[in-house]
Structures are given as structure tokens and as C-alpha cells.
Amino acid sequence: MKILVIGGGGREHALVWKLRQSPRVTEIYCAPGNGGIADEAEGLPVDIKNLDSLVAVANRIQPDLTIVGPEVPLMLGVVDEFTIRGWRTFGPTQAAARLESSKSFAKQFLQRHHIPTAHYAICDSSPQVRDALPHFHTPIVVKADGLAAGKGVVIAKSKDEAATVANEMLSGRMLGEAGSRVVLEEFLQGDELSFLVVSDGERVAPLVAAQDHKRVGDGDTGPNTGGMGAYTTPTIIDAQMRDWLINHIARPVVAGMKAEGAEYKGVLYCGLMMTARGPMVLEFNCRFGDPETQPILMRLESDLVEAMEASIEGRTSDGDFKWSNDSSVCVVMASGGYPGIFEAGKKISGLDEVANLDGVKVFHAGTSKRDGSFFTSGGRVLGVTARAVDLKIAVQRAYEACSKITFDGAHYRKDIAARALKK
Ligand code: AMP
Ligand code: GLY
DSSP states (O other): OEEEEEEOSHHHHHHHHHHTTSTTOSEEEEEEOOTTGGGTSEEOOOOTTOHHHHHHHHHHHOOSEEEEOSHHHHHHTHHHHHHHTTOOEESOOTTTTHHHHOHHHHHHHHHHTTOOBOOEEEESSHHHHHHHGGGOOSSEEEEESSOOTTOSEEEESSHHHHHHHHHHHHHTTTTGGGGSSEEEEEOOOSEEEEEEEEEESSOEEEOOOBEEOOEEETTTEEEEOSOSEEEEOTTSSOHHHHHHHIIIIIHHHHHHHHHTTOOOEEEEEEEEEEETTEEEEEEEESSOOTTTHHHHHHTBOSOHHHHHHHHHHTOOOTTSOOBOSOEEEEEEEEOTTTTSOOOOOOBOBOHHHHTTSTTEEEEESSEEEETTEEEEOSSEEEEEEEEESSHHHHHHHHHHHHHHOBOTTOBOOSOTTHHHHHO
């Protein structure tokens, strides 16, 4: 079976690594891939924001199964385009991907289907923001409606700040078209949880839950990033909570989308806040999380191809995934300056040394390969991932590997999974 993975980050490296373990897979391509992925799949240069180029790539290789990593091609309708041409593709259609591509759609959908989420107001203009603000307590969460690559959420400490940020977004200066509508939201407190399921449009199969670390600095300080690390353990949530999340969030979302004529197939990523009032939805992503996918797939023992085919063919069942009882953790090593401006092209050393460490796998994100050496080429550079019988050992292994890898300006959080270890 010929596989095409679209994307070129750490998540796609983890997908390629796992898919290659399937006895069904004979050839694997990644468009565009990255320096590290190129060792495990054939890279195909492409602009993933251009549907015509993606169609041209698929036309050339005629994949038996395509997996879409990032949100942008999904929002552009890559699944619709590929499916029309007879290429089996794992993921939601453009209409179903609105759960991620429009936060106002997602909030109204949640409300229509009585799924718990924070109070909110949708605003298209400054006067609407001014009228809505008195109904909120501070801090207030201000979100751009459209896709903003993790930069579309600001937690404003005062109403003045909320108004300023919302108006900046509405003006188009801050995020362009993505900010032409904003969502104001009640601030929720609690632990965040990434709960992912695979759906066939009707049924769901849960993945193990994970926790991301979004802020750049230790102790959850500094600006938000795409994610600086994630972990998963068998006890991150218990079976009762898992069943609650399936019955009160994942299944109602899938049923609601079907009822509204936009059947949801593929990965549904529920970004949750575990509040004193119970779990509440912060956001949906219509794809695997990055970096959550790296530690999640380290624990997957069953065949990922089978589960993806089941989703496409409408025969998902809740036991589609078999998991190891180990724990795993991913620590992201980033370029100096990230999530702000950073320089690329720094030589990475130490990768050979960690290649044989027990239970460790380094997934590449922003890397390129030249003359046998790896260089940085993005903000998030590597996802140093480790698996072990318990979380403490997994964390030690990941950090041992991080300490051996160097590049100019490298930084990473030292406290990934630290709160879980304290509990
Ligand atoms: P989102 O893209 O909507 O998940 O927002 C990105 C991050 O902002 C989340 O992972 C949270 O850390 C934070 N966030 C979003 N919405 C809220 C909220 N209502 N209350 C508190 N934090 C939030
Ligand atoms: N780790 C968060 C995301 O994938 O959006």
C-alpha cells in the first residue's frame, strides 16, 4: 500500500514513523516532509497551502491512502478534492473542518447541542465589542474567529485591554482576515486536557488523553506557542472520565455534525479545560495535535492504517486502538527567539549520540538536511520523545537526550509533565 502524508512537522514525522510499522505499508511519501522525515519517507516538495499543487503531487504518485496532518489543507478542502478523484483520504471535509476553522461556528454549534463550553459573545464590530464587554468578568479571553496558527488567542487582564485587542483584530492589522470576527469568552480555570478520538461520521474510537504545554516558559509563563511539550500516562484520566468525555462531548459532536449535514470523519481533537464545573470545550482541532501526537503514538500498539481505513469506510469501533501501559513524554527543542522572530540554519549536534538511547525517539519538526548534517529550519525544531514503564523514567530519558543535543540558541522547557509527577 502506497501512503501519502501531507505536512512537514513533528506530528507528521510521528505519523510516518508509526505508519511505516504497518505490514500493509510498502511505500511512504511525505509532502513536503523535513530533514528527519526524509530518512523514513520520500519527501515531495510542495506548498501545502496550494490545493492544485497537492492534487498534482497525488496525481503523480497515486496514493492508496492519504493522511492530512495540518489544518490549512483541511480547511481548503483537500479531503473533498482528493475523494472526488478517487484517492482515499483520512480526515474531515471542508464543511466538517469548520469546527476548527471558525471559532464562532464551533461556539454556536456547542451551544445548539448543549455541550459544555465557556460563555461567549461573537462580535463583528467595535460597537458590538463595547456592548458585550459589560457582561464579562476579567480576565477576558479574546479569540480571532479564523485560523491563526496559535496566535489568535489573547487573555486580557482588563476590559480596556480586551477592547484594544479585539479592535486590533477586527481592523485586520493583527491577523488579517482571520480576525475580521472575534469571539469574547469567559476565562476558565483548571487543567487542560487534549482528548482525541477518531470518527467514521457516526462512531468514535478514543485515543489516550494527553496534556500539552502551550506557554513558552517554565511554570506556564510567557506567550503561547504551538506547544512546547506533551505527555500521556495510563492514569491521566480514569475510565469513568474517559466514558464521560465520549458520551457527553465526542459522540454528541459527531452526532450533531451528522444531523447538520456535515458528517465528521477523521481525528476530532477536543481541547478541554477540566474546571470545577466539569470538563468544558476550549476548542476543536480537526486533526492530530502537535506535539501530543508524538507521545500518543509512542504508546500505540495496534495498526494505525487499519484504524484510518475503518474511519474512511464507516466501520470505526471503540476498540480500534490498543495501547501500551507505559507513559511517554515529548519535550520540544525550539529555536532561540521562538515563538517570536528566530534565525534558522543552525547546525544541530548530538543526534547520533541519542539515536541508540533506550526508549527515545527524536521526531524532527523544523529541520533540513545538508551533506549528511541537520540544520534548524523552523521555530519548533525537534520533539525529543521517550517512553518508559513510568512517567518519571520517561521524563528522565527525554531530558537526558535533550542535554546531549545542541544547536545555537536552542531552548526547551524543563518542566514538561512536572505537575503530573508531583501529584
Ligand atoms: P484555543 O486555540 O481556543 O485552544 O486557545 C489556545 C489556548 O488559550 C488554550 O489552550 C488555553 O490555554 C487558552 N484558552 C483558550 N480559551 C480559554 C478560556 N476560555 N479560558 C482560559 N484559557 C483559555
Ligand atoms: N498542540 C495543540 C495543537 O495541535 O493545536
